[in-house]
Amino acid sequence: MQLSFKKGRLHAGPKPLPGKLSELREGEAGILDRIELPEAVSQRLMELGFIPGTSVTAAQSAPGGDPRVFRVDGTEIALRRETALHLILKR
Amino acid sequence: MGPSFPPPAAKPNSRHTVALVGPPNAGKTTLFNRLTGLRQKVANFPGVTVEQHTGRAKISAQRDVFLIDLPGIYSLKPCSEDERVTHDVVMGTMPGTSKPDAVLLILDATNLTRHLTLAVPILSLNLPTLVILNMADDLRSRGGEVDPAALAAQLGAPVALISASTGEGVEKIFQFLEGTAAADHRRSEPLLQLPVLQTVPRCRQWAMQAGRGSSYQAPAHSAWTRRLDAVFLHPVAGPLVFLLVVIAVFQTIFTGAKPLMDGVQNLVTSSGALIANVLPESIFRSLLIDGIWKGVGSVIVFLPQILLLFLFIGVLEDSGYLARAALIADRSMRRVGLQGKSFIPLLSAYACAVPAILATRTIENKRDRIATIMIAPFMTCSARLPVYTLLIAAFIEDRPLLGGFLGMRATTMLGLYLLGFLAAFGTARLLKSSVLKSEQTPFLLEMPPYRWPTLRSLGLRLYDRAKVFLHRAGTVILVVAVVLWALGSLPLENGKPPAIENSIVGTIGKTVEPLIAPLGFNWKIGVGLITSIAAREVIVGTLGTLYGMDSNTQSVGLQQALQKDLTPGAAVALLIFFAFAMQCMSTIAVVRRETGGWSWPVAQFAYMTFLAYLGGFIANHVMSGAGPSALALFR
Numbered sequence: 001m002q003l004s005f006k007k008g009r010l011h012a013g014p015k016p017l018p019g020k021l022s023e024l025r026e027g028e029a030g031i032l033d034r035i036e037l038p039e040a041v042s043q044r045l046m047e048l049g050f051i052p053g054t055s056v057t058a059a060q061s062a063p064g065g066d067p068r069v070f071r072v073d074g075t076e077i078a079l080r081r082e083t084a085l086h087l088i089l090k091r
Numbered sequence: 092m093g094p095s096f097p098p099p100a101a102k103p104n105s106r107h108t109v110a111l112v113g114p115p116n117a118g119k120t121t122l123f124n125r126l127t128g129l130r131q132k133v134a135n136f137p138g139v140t141v142e143q144h145t146g147r148a149k150i151s152a153q154r155d156v157f158l159i160d161l162p163g164i165y166s167l168k169p170c171s172e173d174e175r176v177t178h179d180v181v182m183g184t185m186p187g188t189s190k191p192d193a194v195l196l197i198l199d200a201t202n203l204t205r206h207l208t209l210a211v212p213i214l215s216l217n218l219p220t221l222v223i224l225n226m227a228d229d230l231r232s233r234g235g236e237v238d239p240a241a242l243a244a245q246l247g248a249p250v251a252l253i254s255a256s257t258g259e260g261v262e263k264i265f266q267f268l269e270g271t272a273a274a275d276h277r278r279s280e281p282l283l284q285l286p287v288l289q290t291v292p293r294c295r296q297w298a299m300q301a302g303r304g305s306s307y308q309a310p311a312h313s314a315w316t317r318r319l320d321a322v323f324l325h326p327v328a329g330p331l332v333f334l335l336v337v338i339a340v341f342q343t344i345f346t347g348a349k350p351l352m353d354g355v356q357n358l359v360t361s362s363g364a365l366i367a368n369v370l371p372e373s374i375f376r377s378l379l380i381d382g383i384w385k386g387v388g389s390v391i392v393f394l395p396q397i398l399l400l401f402l403f404i405g406v407l408e409d410s411g412y413l414a415r416a417a418l419i420a421d422r423s424m425r426r427v428g429l430q431g432k433s434f435i436p437l438l439s440a441y442a443c444a445v446p447a448i449l450a451t452r453t454i455e456n457k458r459d460r461i462a463t464i465m466i467a468p469f470m471t472c473s474a475r476l477p478v479y480t481l482l483i484a485a486f487i488e489d490r491p492l493l494g495g496f497l498g499m500r501a502t503t504m505l506g507l508y509l510l511g512f513l514a515a516f517g518t519a520r521l522l523k524s525s526v527l528k529s530e531q532t533p534f535l536l537e538m539p540p541y542r543w544p545t546l547r548s549l550g551l552r553l554y555d556r557a558k559v560f561l562h563r564a565g566t567v568i569l570v571v572a573v574v575l576w577a578l579g580s581l582p583l584e585n586g587k588p589p590a591i592e593n594s595i596v597g598t599i600g601k602t603v604e605p606l607i608a609p610l611g612f613n614w615k616i617g618v619g620l621i622t623s624i625a626a627r628e629v630i631v632g633t634l635g636t637l638y639g640m641d642s643n644t645q646s647v648g649l650q651q652a653l654q655k656d657l658t659p660g661a662a663v664a665l666l667i668f669f670a671f672a673m674q675c676m677s678t679i680a681v682v683r684r685e686t687g688g689w690s691w692p693v694a695q696f697a698y699m700t701f702l703a704y705l706g707g708f709i710a711n712h713v714m715s716g717a718g719p720s721a722l723a724l725f726r
């Protein structure tokens with residue numbers, strides 16, 4: 001699996017916060033670490049391909065940047081920012 | 092309703108039932124249509140709001156197989172209603188539906204890993220199962236591949252690589268159906284070790300292995316989809332295209348449908364005249380011509396328009412653009428508390444609220460779904476068009492506006508559309524900030540690749556719609572026309588029909604007249620309002636019948652008759668009344684079915700009628716009080 005992290009500089013702090021899916025800009029990718037949402041919602045997200053350990057790429061968005069399309073596992077799924085906020089990426 | 096086939100106990104071996112299962116967008120509908128052709132039925136599963144599509148597939152001269160198309164699902168966990176129905180049917184616990192003898196599991200071959208996760212719960216049911224990998228044509232053209240034989244070995248179940256839209260490989264399905272129908276070879280032992288813990292990641296892992304074991308090569312991303320999305324989801328071009336599409340829909344149904352509608356109108360009129368010439372003057376001729384022909388004919392005229400709109404929606408949906416439209420619309424829909432998925436049903440509501448309400452099933456959140464159902468009947472459905480067209484033609488002079496770009500009539504029509512739109516969104520806001528307030532549900536929308544819509548699938552949709560519409564014209568509207576004619580021709584005075592105001596219908600109309608007088612309506616309109624609770628367009632037929640039977644207005648057309656009989660204020664009040672009122676039995680029935688009780692449809696009917704009355708009242712009073720300058724616009 002290929003990784004392409006956001007070009008983030010490591011800060012001096014000991015534990016940099018993990019990035020969120022909502023922080024990806026168009027064309028950027030990240031590896032999903034966990035979904036911090038209620039069971040029923042995360043179940044549905046996993047069925048659609050958002051499984052921890054999978055690479056997710058941000059694609060186009062609706063005008064204004066929200067909702068955004070994400071490429072995961074060969075398909076494209078649109079999520080609102082408020083949902084993508086709870087999909088945490090591996091750091 | 093319920094299934095209309097004989098109970099399975101009668102002849103145990105005669106009916107062989109096969110269930111079609113698969114994730115959404117795998118091509119289930121396409122395959123179902125290909126296997127059954129027009130031999131299909133739509134009903135509801137008992138007790139739930141999920142539709143049951145059943146049909147027969149002919150596998151030989153004597154043998155039919157009974158197919159059940161189940162709702163699209165991602166897993167067998169009974170979370171949503173759709174999933175519960177599929178779960179219950181395949182487990183054999185759905186009342187009225189016998190446990191299927193075999194399963195056709197249809198998966199999208201271009202998306203195999205994700206779709207194969209559904210194979211785990213389905214194969215562990217231990218029913219004879221054919222795993223169908225659909226979209227072979229798409230897989231190949233995008234450079235993907237898979238070895239069905241190797242996958243079959245991995246799954247312990249036969250695998251067929253097919254294309255439902257081109258028909259490639261469909262004979263393998265018939266072979267399977269023939270095989271299962273001939274011998275009842277239920278698998279006794281599961282042939283493969285399926286993951287016991289059915290968590291999604293475990294199933295996915297297993298699916299990836301199975302994919303690798305059958306040399307699955309995922310296809311490249313569709314280059315066309317990328318290219319088209321670069322335009323359709325472009326920050327500037329995207330909304331422009333969106334706007335153009337919406338305008339094109341309206342242009343087509345208003346301008347494009349005109350010649351076709353005129354053609355049908357001519358056909359109805361000339362055939363009516365022909366019959367009138369042949370038959371001798373009698374009460375029967377009066378029933379046939381004044382009752383049935385005029386009443387039903389005035390409604391049939393709208394068939395071309397309805398079909399054109401469904402053609403448009405069909406093209407948008409099958410091509411994949413509708414999902415992009417939902418994405419673009421999400422932001423605006425969120426303002427009133429709804430979501431992008433409500434956009435599709437609401438756009439369909441411009442054709443008819445009934446399919447729109449059925450289309451709300453894609454909205455997982457129950458409160459969003461009810462809110463969408465509640466506002467859908469405000470959208471200007473095509474059944475309002477006969478009423479609008481008639482009144483606008485009779486009362487609004489067609490002066491050019493904006494330098495001839497728009498006429499006064501078109502502007503009035505657009506105004507009525509706007510009115511319905513504003514009422515819908517005002518109501519949504521009201522509902523979502525009160526009784527239907529909910530936390531924002533996650534908006535999950537799959538973007539299918541763009542595809543060419545096929546003529547076959549579009550044709551079937553239109554056939555379906557035409558059937559439903561004509562069925563209604565042939566039943567509800569026919570009955571209303573005949574009953575009205577009878578009420579208008581009785582009681583006989585000296586063996587002859589009475590003057591219309593002395594007839595039964597005249598009495599009814601006059602009884603409600605005081606109630607509607609503040610809106611400027613007379614008793615004939617009152618009768619029309621009552622009969623049009625059956626369906627909005629019925630009022631046109633009713634008025635046609637009433638004025639046709641009135642000796643004072645018999646000789647003139649309906650438009651002239653109305654011009655003599657209504658003030659401009661009352662005409663505008665009537666337009667506004669119809670913009671708001673929920674005059675449609677089918678909608679009431681479908682809302683009851685979809686919300687699972689009477690409380691929502693009753694509240695909706697009361698609310699919409701109240702708005703209609705209030706709007707009509709205000710319009711009538713403003714128009715009557717308006718100076719001559721405003722009245723000059725009207726004849």
Ligand SMILES: Nc1nc2c(ncn2[C@@H]2O[C@H](COP(=O)(O)OP(=O)(O)O)[C@@H](O)[C@H]2O)c(=O)[nH]1
Pocket residue numbers: 113114115116117118119120121122163225226227228229253254255256257408409410542543544545548
């Ligand atoms: N290229 C291709 N497209 C297909 C095939 N089967 C279905 N489709 C298209 O895939 C889309 C979804 O199909 P549909 O039957 O509505 O899927 P359902 O949601 O499972 O009922 C439609 O646009 C179909 O025209 C196929 O074999 N090849």
